[in-house]
Amino acid sequence: MGAREFFDLGGRGALVTGSSRGIGRAIALGLAECGAAVAVHGTRPGGALDAALAEVRAHSPRGVAVTGDLGEIGVPARVVADAIGALGRLDILVLNASAQIRRPWDGVPREESELQMRVNFHAGLEMIQAAVPGMRAGKWGRILTVGSVQQRRPHPDMVVYAASKAAQENMVRNLAKQLGPEGITVNNLAPGVILTDRNTDALADGAYAARVRELIPLRAFGEAGDCAGAALLLCSDAGRYITGVDLFVDGGMGLP
Ligand SMILES: NC(=O)c1ccc[n+]([C@@H]2O[C@H](COP(=O)([O-])OP(=O)(O)OC[C@H]3O[C@@H](n4cnc5c(N)ncnc54)[C@H](OP(=O)(O)O)[C@@H]3O)[C@@H](O)[C@H]2O)c1
Structure with a gap:
């Protein structure tokens, strides 16, 4: 297989959660550029989701948009069903949406804790449960979760968010086997x-931004597109012999 074929996603269907903006949008665009029919997703319909869909369709005309709050019971499986219904198949599932709330650990109320675990962990497991039967039938599937450098370096004011990402990474190793x-x-x-x-x-505060940059060996913040290349590797045939990995796209920030 040549280099271009490795990344060719023609005929594949993909769902990227939280792709109305940011990292998810860059990943959705990358998948579409490689030929996948992509379902973009956001909490609700809106201008950002429309713009992401237009961007994706410019590369892969069969793109669709699906919506739903992944913190609500029953919604994660329904979003997968909507994507399968609209695309006709789902070979690639990128679990990118997340809830992230800053608050000192000793004041985190139960509802904030549960919300972050629901969106960042429970929804992911439920979406995988809904997506795997179709992948299994086709004997080909790519599941990619988006975690965080906080799996290794938890922020003091994000105790639940960081733990939810660590739990998700643990699930990845479990399910990879x-x-x-x-x-x-x-x-x-x-x-x-x-x-x-x-x-x-947070980064509008220049002094804070400078302190954070000092923690990054490459001394720069990343852009959403920096995550797209790594995602394409893990979602294509180029990554067919890679499973269970935890790939840091962090300029070295997570190094011990
Ligand atoms: N940016 C970073 O520095 C960073 C660092 C480490 C990890 N991450 C992780 O990377 C992923 C993407 O982050 P980002 O910075 O690109 O995020 P972002 O720009 O804030 O976008 C978040 C996306 O998730 C969706 N979303 C949020 N809550 C949702 C919910 N309850 N149900 C359904 N969709 C929901 C949003 O939809 P709407 O537009 O409809 O609100 C949006 O599309 C997240 O998992 C995040 O934890 C980001």
């Missing part, structure tokens, strides 16, 4: 500090 015999790979991509809407406010 169980689904490997069926031709399905399961991997995790752990971003460092990537310039997206979610950290615009």
Whole structure:
């Protein structure tokens, strides 16, 4: 197989959760550029989701949009069903959406804790449960979770978020062993500090931004597109012999 064929996703169907913006949008675009029919996803319909869909369709005309709050009971499986219904198949599932709440550990209320675990862990497991039967039938599947450098370096004010990402990575190693015999790979991509809407406010504080940059060996923040290349490797035939890995796209920030 040549280099171009390795990354050719023609005929594949993909769902990327949380792809109305940020890292998810960059991954969705990358998959579409490689020929996949992509379902973009956001909490609800809106301008950002429409724009992401238009971008994806410019490369792969069979793109669709699906919506739903992954923190709500029953919604994760329904979103997968909607994507399968609209695309006709689902070979690639990228679990990128997450809830992230900053608060000192001793004041985290139960509802915030549960919300983050629901969106970042429970929804992912439920979506995998809904997606695997189709992948199993085709003997080919790619499941990619988006974790965080916080799996290794938890932020003091994000105790639940960091733990949810560590739990997700543990699930990846567990399922990689169980689904490997069926031709399905399961991997995790752990971003460092990537310039997206979610950290615009925090990084607007120049002194804070400078302190964070000092923690990054490459001395720069990442861009959403930096995660897309790694995602393409893990979602294509180029990554067919890679499963259960935890790939850090973090400029070295997660190094011990
Ligand atoms: N940016 C970073 O520095 C960084 C670092 C480490 C890890 N990560 C991880 O990378 C992933 C993407 O982060 P990002 O910075 O690109 O995020 P972002 O720009 O804030 O976008 C978040 C996306 O997730 C969706 N979303 C949020 N809550 C949801 C819910 N309850 N149900 C369904 N969809 C929901 C949003 O949909 P709407 O547009 O509809 O709200 C949006 O599409 C996340 O898993 C995050 O934890 C990011």
